[in-house]
Amino acid sequence: MGEPSAPMCEVDLMKAAMCMKDHEIFALRGELDRRIHENQMLLMSIERLEKTFAASYDRLIRKLDRCGVVQDTQKRKRRS
Numbered sequence: 001m002g003e004p005s006a007p008m009c010e011v012d013l014m015k016a017a018m019c020m021k022d023h024e025i026f027a028l029r030g031e032l033d034r035r036i037h038e039n040q041m042l043l044m045s046i047e048r049l050e051k052t053f054a055a056s057y058d059r060l061i062r063k064l065d066r067c068g069v070v071q072d073t074q075k076r077k078r079r080s
Helices: 002-067 072-079
Strands: none
Touching: none
């Protein structure tokens, strides 16, 4: 009678190990989702910063142009 309980015990250990791996996968998937969301938020922030910088740069060039400081070569570069 000792023999039948040994395979059952091994099966139970395997089931428990699979259950723990399932929980680990679930936790890792949650962490991955969180990091993806973080990266998306960073990307949006960088894009907004780029747009803000470009707009500020354009305003500066226009202001310098009105003052007569911008040379023709800089104007051509900006328009290209």
